[in-house]
Amino acid sequence: MDNKLPQSAIEITSLTVAYHEQPVLWDINLSIPKGVIHGIIGPNGAGKSTLIKAILGIVHPIAGQVKVFGEEYKKQRKRVAYVPQRTSVDWDFPSDVLDIVLMGSYGQVGWIRRPGKKEKKMAIEALEKLGLANLAHRQISELSGGQQQRTFLARSLVQKPDIYLMDEPFAGIDAKTEKTIISLMKELKNQGKTLIVVHHDLQTVREYFDWLTLLNTSIIAHGPTQEVFSDNTIEQAYGGQIQKHPSLV
């Protein structure tokens, strides 16, 4: 990486988000380079998901701004895909896997129009990419955790974005799915895509992420993983919780 920063995919300046006067994110300044797999780690309640939602304009900051490829999110929306936490939706919804993956085309299709043949083909390709082709007509209420996660990833692939924002994609999934996802992430990175991933397992941080942000309401450290991921910064981010964290013992 040398000292020269690559051109940034996302630029955040003085971002502050609060829920009922309680700051969740405090004065965040962040530049996320293009073409990297970028991890966001920090303890529970550190504001990791909120940071992603603030980038996507889902939560409104009380101060600061977010630029995506140098412009407002609204203008670059079609270049960004959001992969929410698997557990943030009720999977007992009357739909099959293909239905959900097809939702990845809704942003392109826009209001009222329905996805057509082209979109369906893209959805099926995404399903194949994630090994879900045989589950296309499976009811989503019957999916395992790993299959749910792959469904969400397939949906994001349909968007053909340049930036992926993933919230805990490795939480509660089987080892095989974890491998599938990480190799997909690396493949996307090699195509020049940027992946921003909220993560909780400190053991895999070095292996998975080129760049890293340690977050606990404000930024503790930010930069290339090998430079910023140290006992010292982890201690700062996790504070008293460090002893309790099993992966570090």
Next chain:
Amino acid sequence: MIEYLTDVFSNYTLRTVILGTSGLGIVSGALGVFAYLRKQSLVGGVVSHSALPGIVIAFLVTGSKAPSVLVLGAAIAGWLSMLLVNMITRTTRVKYDSALGITLALFFGTGILLLIRVQMAGMSKKAGLEHYLFGMAATMSHENVLVIGGLGGLALILMFVFWKEFKVASFDPDYTKSVGFSVHLIDTIITSLIVVAIVIGLEAVGVILMSAMVIIPAAAARQWTNRLSLMVLISAVIGAAAGVGGTLIGDSGHHLATGPLIVLTATALFILSLFFAPKRGMAIHWIRQWKRKRRMMHRQIPALLHDLMERTKTKDDGWTIDVIRGLSPYKSGIDRVLNHLKSEGLVQQANDLWFLTQKGVEYVGIDSKDHGG
């Protein structure tokens, strides 16, 4: 039967009422699906109760009791109640369910106050406003049916137009925002259509029970299918069936009110669905559970007999069903399983005693190998 049907169809009043109640059932059934899936079933209750002051005020302002006028008043009040709920949850720390309760109390309280005021002033006879409390399907007019058909039809058309948006926003609102749809706008449209579905049914079913018609058909339909389009269709059919069923029972001359009968018919259909729907129904669940238990017993009882045989080291001893039952974790259905095992030649019976056959001994051996010893 045929005579009865001709009777029904030649009776103009009854035909009008059936058209109206089945129409309101279709609309509330279809749109109720979205309230159900968004876990907003209580919204229906708030909207329908909150419509009451709108009805009374519409009458007081216009002096008219035309269905179109009163429905408009009801819709405005119902819609304002939802606006208030949103305002409370956005600007205060009061939780959503409390905001619903508070809003319902405020609007319904005001409505009752105004209704009694109108009654005291002796205007109510003329207006028949108290019908709106418990519903009065029997007096449904042609104009009322037109209101149900017109507004309800429009609501259904809009549901089809915004189908994709309703679906994605009901499943994953944050994602929907991220791809550029205004979830706030989608929410507003869905809520407005649910308001329409409710207010067109108020005269027939009443403000107190109408909310049931957006919850119950949808909850029943969910048991039958895993596809959104089918769920909406089934829910509409159940709503219509409840409307027709309730009306016909009400018409059968036992001095029973049609509104509550419609809601109770819907409830009966819901209970039937809960028990007998394939996959989700409780009946199929019980059958599966029982089959699983029988399969377990089928393995466990020969193993138990084998174990007893090994311990006593004799092949001639048999055991009574009481001994077997005492040692088995399963207490019921043992005699049936024993008889089934007998028919397969795995056990034998002599007098009251049960024995494992040679085939049974082999079965236990194979079975324990199959299941890792």
